Amino acid sequence: MASYSSFISDTPSVETIQAISDADVLILKKTKIEELVQTHPNWMEFLKIIAEQEYLELEKRFFQLQRGNAKQRYVTLLENQSNYIQDIPLQYLASYLGITQRHLSRIRKEISF
Known part of the structure; x- marks a missing residue:
């Protein structure tokens, strides 16, 4: 879980995330992700898919709150x-x-x- 805007802008997030049940957390630093993108091109496709899904969820949530x-x-x-x-x-x-x-x-x- 991460604030996508914070991730792409390298700025602190304005929100926090708190688990309400037990969870395993894997921490992957942005520098490591950038390294993976450089060495394994499939990571770029993976990040593109994440960005598209993030946008779709944001748009759906926006319209749901606005219209419903x-x-x-x-x-x-x-x-x-x-x-x-x-x-x-x-x-x-x-x-x-x-x-x-x-x-x-x-x-x-x-x-x-």
Whole structure:
């Protein structure tokens, strides 16, 4: 996990990442990645794919927050990442969706069967 903009600009990130469950972390310095790109051309293709995926996710998130209401955002999350609903505490889900915990609780109650 890394802030992509921080990675490409060599500046400190404005955000932090915190694991909410056990995780193994592999640290790979940017200089090592640059070395791999120089010695193994397939790494350039790999980095291109990462950049494209990052852009697609950013655009999807932007439009989701801009156009969708809170209920639509929750339903989309439920449809595409149902494991998040079970594993991530309510406060973090609410923050991700851009709503309060109370509003998220009302939405969950409204759509539960």
